[in-house]
Amino acid sequence: MPLLRRSLLSxxxxxxxxxxxxxxxxxxxxxxxxxxxxxALSGQSARxxxxxxxxxxxxxxxxxxxxxxxxxxxxxLVRRDDEGNPAKGVVAARELIYKEKVAVLFGGLxxxxxxxxxxxxxxxKVPFMGPWAAGTPITKNGANPNFAFRVSxxxxxxxxxxxxxxxxxxxxxxxxxxLVDNPWGESNEKGLVxxxxxxxxxxAGIEKFDGNAVDVVPQLAKLKAxxxxxxxxxxxVGPSAxxxxxxxxxxxxxxxxxxxGPAGGRFTELAGxxxxxxxxxxxxxxxxxxxxxxxxxxAALKAKYPDIKGPDDVTPAVGVANAYDAVQLxxxxxxxxxxxQGDAVRQGFYKIGRYEGLIxxxxxxxxxxxxxxxxxxxxxxxxxxxxxxxxVQ
Numbered sequence: 001m002p003l004l005r006r007s008l009l010s011x012x013x014x015x016x017x018x019x020x021x022x023x024x025x026x027x028x029x030x031x032x033x034x035x036x037x038x039x040a041l042s043g044q045s046a047r048x049x050x051x052x053x054x055x056x057x058x059x060x061x062x063x064x065x066x067x068x069x070x071x072x073x074x075x076x077l078v079r080r081d082d083e084g085n086p087a088k089g090v091v092a093a094r095e096l097i098y099k100e101k102v103a104v105l106f107g108g109l110x111x112x113x114x115x116x117x118x119x120x121x122x123x124x125k126v127p128f129m130g131p132w133a134a135g136t137p138i139t140k141n142g143a144n145p146n147f148a149f150r151v152s153x154x155x156x157x158x159x160x161x162x163x164x165x166x167x168x169x170x171x172x173x174x175x176x177x178x179l180v181d182n183p184w185g186e187s188n189e190k191g192l193v194x195x196x197x198x199x200x201x202x203x204a205g206i207e208k209f210d211g212n213a214v215d216v217v218p219q220l221a222k223l224k225a226x227x228x229x230x231x232x233x234x235x236x237v238g239p240s241a242x243x244x245x246x247x248x249x250x251x252x253x254x255x256x257x258x259x260x261g262p263a264g265g266r267f268t269e270l271a272g273x274x275x276x277x278x279x280x281x282x283x284x285x286x287x288x289x290x291x292x293x294x295x296x297x298x299a300a301l302k303a304k305y306p307d308i309k310g311p312d313d314v315t316p317a318v319g320v321a322n323a324y325d326a327v328q329l330x331x332x333x334x335x336x337x338x339x340x341q342g343d344a345v346r347q348g349f350y351k352i353g354r355y356e357g358l359i360x361x362x363x364x365x366x367x368x369x370x371x372x373x374x375x376x377x378x379x380x381x382x383x384x385x386x387x388x389x390x391x392v393q
Contacts, residue, residue: 030073032073032074032075033068033069033070033073033074033075034075034076034078034096034100034101034102034103035056035075035076035077035078035102035104035327035330036079036080036093036097036100036102036105036106037052037077037078037079037080037105037106037108038079038089038092038093038106038107038108038117039052039079039081039106039107039109039132040081040082040083040084040108040109040110041079042081043083044084044237044264044265044266044270045110045237045265046265047266047315047316048109048132048263048264048265048316048319049081049108049109051315051316051318051319051323052106052109052319052322052323053077054305054319054320054323055131055319055320055321055322055324055326055327056077056106056131056323056324056327057077058300058301058304058320058324059324059328059331060075060076060077060327061304062300062328063075063328069334070334070335070338075327078096080092080093080096082108082110084109084113084236085113086110086113086115086116089107089108089110089113089114090116090120093105093120093121094120097121097126102126103126103127103334103342104126104127104128104129105117105121105127105128106128106129106130106131106323106326107128107130107132107133107138108131108132109133109236110133110184110236111133111134111138111182111184111187112135112182112183112184113133114128114133114135114138115137115138115141115183118141118147118148119141121147121148122141122147125145125147125342125346126342127147127149127330127345127346127349128147128148128149129149129150129151129326130148130149130150130152130326131152131323132318132319132322134153134155134158134259134260135155135183135184136154136155136156136187136190136191137187139154139371145346146371148371149329149349149366149371149372149373150326150371150372150373151322151323151325151326151329151365151373152283152322152326152372153259153281153374153379154372154374155184155188155259156187156190156191156194157375157376158191158259158281159191159194159195160198161281161376161379162192162195162232162257162258162259162281163192163195163196163199163201165257165279165381166230169279170230170255172229172230172257173229174229174230175196175201175203175204175228175229175230175232175257176204176205176206176207176223176228176230176231176232177189177192177203177205177231177232178207178219178220178223178232178233178234178235178243179206179207179209179233179234179235180234180235180236180239181210181211182211184234204223204226204228204229205222205226207220207222207223209235209239209243211236211238211239213239213242214242215242215249217249217250220247220250220252221250224252228254230256231254232257232258233256233258233261233278234259234261235261236264236265237261237262237264237266239261240258240262240267240278241270241275243256244256244271244272244274244275244277244278245271247274248272248274255277255279256277256279257279258278258279258280258281259281260280260281260282260316260318261280262275262278262280263315263382263389264316268384268387275384278383278384279381279382279392280381281380281381281382282316282318282379282380282381282389283318283321283322283359283378283380284318284321284359285311285317285380285382285389285390285391286298287311287390288391293356297320297358298311298314301314312388315388316389321358321359322359324357324358325357325362325373328355329349329352329357329362329365329366332348332352332355333345333348333351333352335348336348336349336351336352349366350366350367350368352364352365352366359374359378360378
């Protein structure tokens with residue numbers, strides 16, 4: 001009897017241990033992996049913040065439908081509105097890092113906001129992923145180790161493309177700059193000056209304006225007097241619209257080659273009929289023949305969002321495309337890391353091999369030296385036609 005009782009007790013103990021292990025495994029599988037997003041969800045650029053959200057959501061749905069990550073853990077998107085304000089962005093980032101314990105923190109639209117958040121991400125060893133803001137110093141921030149990655153345009157590369165496009169399309173010989181007076185404008189001034197110098201050229205003039213300015217005529221008048229034959233424009237939706245309206249007041253019809261700021265929101269509404277004269281850079285378009293990935297994403301967008309009937313409803317497409325690929329690459333990094341521990345995920349980005357994405361097929365997109373996955377060969381040019389962002393014909 002003592003032997004039988006010991007055997008029964010041993011069997012019961014083993015069963016309880018197995019049940020506890022199973023329960024712990026199930027609890028771990030049920031624990032979500034949180035992906036944070038700090039972006040403008042209100043104001044003039046809210047449409048772009050929504051586009052980033054949609055791109056991330058479609059990618060997360062796809063990953064979760066395939067079983068999630070790390071043994072069945074589902075991804076969960078947690079968003080905060082920065083209102084385009086660096087101070088509010090920092091508060092939101094701290095909440096997502098310390099309270100929500102996000103595995104990857106996505107930045108949003110504005111370079112000044114992202115540049116305020118990146119030092120915190122580096123300090124706390126939380127990978128930062130940029131799906132929009134293009135400021136060169138976001139990823140080239142001097143930190144070692146560097147936790148900032150990006151699937152988006154990069155100013156210094158876009159600036160070369162802007163000059164090339166102005167010369168090819170408008171035969172520009174005396175381009176000038178009209179830049180918003182903030183860190184994003186500074187980043188582009190540096191990049192454009194370098195791009196011009198590489199071709200033994202100088203800007204006809206460089207003028208800056210406040211992001212809240214309602215009249216840019218004085219600055220534009222100086223550029224006109226200097227003989228500018230093309231304007232390089234850098235500013236988000238509202239500031240860019242004010243430049244176009246000021247050009248209208250002057251009656252100056254000069255080609256405008258812009259960074260992608262106008263694509264971020266209600267540009268045509270704010271700028272008026274001459275919004276269509278602005279040519280701006282994009283990383284993707286849902287118009288034309290799509291790859292299988294493009295067809296899949298567009299179908300998922302239509303199924304998830306009733307207002308999307310076709311390609312012209314995916315606006316701005318760049319926000320959707322960058323965010324979709326950025327989530328997929330972040331998921332691959334987590335899988336490579338085998339955990340959500342920050343430094344392991346950072347190193348996981350370097351271990352990503354070939355991935356057939358939406359913008360392109362990536363092949364080892366990140367290295368210890370290069371944290372930007374999109375190159376100068378991945379841009380397309382667009383303009384607003386009938387309030388739709390269409391590729392330049």
